[in-house]
Each structure stands twice: as structure tokens, then as C-alpha cells.
Amino acid sequence: MARQRFPASVYDNGDEPDARFSLANERTFLAWIRTSLALLAAGIALEVLGLDLHDAFRIAASVVLMVTGIAAAPLAWWGWVRYERALRLYSPLPASLFALPVTLAVSVSGILVVLGFLFR
Incomplete structure (x- = not known):
């Protein structure tokens, strides 16, 4: 009997990709968790x-x-699912969900710190 892998919504689709690509996708997920x-x-x-x-x-x-x-x-998890599914289906990789929101948030918080320094 084959063991069920989690999440089934990813692993029940398509073919098993080259392990190097799946592991690179996992490393990207972990990088976003660290972020x-x-x-x-x-x-x-x-x-x-x-x-x-x-x-x-x-x-x-x-x-x-x-x-x-x-x-x-949760965006990291969703991104991992989207990329892994695309790898399994030989589809183009979807656009990143993270880059713009994180860039804007860091920029806004930096501006707020500068303003906090100027108006102390």
C-alpha cells in the first residue's frame, strides 16, 4: 500500500519532478519562513x-x-504549493507573491523610522 503524501492537492497531480527542483523549491520556502x-x-x-x-x-x-x-x-506555504504543483504539471512557474508586499512593507517601515527620528 502506497503512503499518502501531504498535501494531496500537490502530490496527487502530475508526475514526480527531478528531486533537485523540488528541493530547491523547499529551500525557497524555508528562506521565506526565515524572512x-x-x-x-x-x-x-x-x-x-x-x-x-x-x-x-x-x-x-x-x-x-x-x-x-x-x-x-502562509504566503510562503501557498507559494511552495503553487510552485510544486507547477513543477509536477510541467507548467510555467507562477509569479512570486512575496517580492512586492515585502519590499513595500520594509520601505514603509524604514520611512516610519526615519520620520520617528526626525520628529522625536
């Missing part, structure tokens, strides 16, 4: 370190970083 953890840590650190910044800007930057970190984890 998620780093964003959460940065948001917490910004608040806990008590930097001499305007409170409203510091809190806003912290929240932007933490919310982005929280959102990045």
Missing part, C-alpha cells in the same frame, strides 16, 4: 529596544514589520 521570523523579530526589537523615536512612528513601523512577518509565513 517571516526576521520581520517579526525586527518589529518586536524596534518596540522593545525603546529607541528615542516618536512613539506613533515607532509603533507604526513595528506593527508594519510584525504584520508582514505574520503574513509572510
Whole structure:
């Protein structure tokens, strides 16, 4: 009897791709999980370190970083599923879901920190 692999929505489709591609997809997933953890840590650190910044800007930057970190984890999973399914079906890889939102969030939080420094 064959063992069922999780998630079935991925592994029940198409053919088994070259292991190198699946492992590269997994490494990308893990990189996004690390990015998620780093964003959460940065948001917490910004608040806990008590930097001499305007409170409203510091809190806003912290929240932007933490919310982005929280959102990045499920996006990483969804991305892994989409890419793995495309590999199995010999389809073109879908566009990234992460690059623009993370870029915008980091830029906005950086701007908020600069404003917090200027208006302290």
C-alpha cells in the first residue's frame, strides 16, 4: 500500500519532478519562513529596544514589520504549493507573491523610522 503524501492537492497531480527542483523549491520556502521570523523579530526589537523615536512612528513601523512577518509565513506555504504543483504539471512557474508586499512593507517601515527620528 502506497503512503499518502501531504498535501494531496500537490502530490496527487502530475508526475514526480527531478528531486533537485523540488528541493530547491523547499529551500525557497524555508528562506521565506526565515524572512517571516526576521520581520517579526525586527518589529518586536524596534518596540522593545525603546529607541528615542516618536512613539506613533515607532509603533507604526513595528506593527508594519510584525504584520508582514505574520503574513509572510502562509504566503510562503501557498507559494511552495503553487510552485510544486507547477513543477509536477510541467507548467510555467507562477509569479512570486512575496517580492512586492515585502519590499513595500520594509520601505514603509524604514520611512516610519526615519520620520520617528526626525520628529522625536
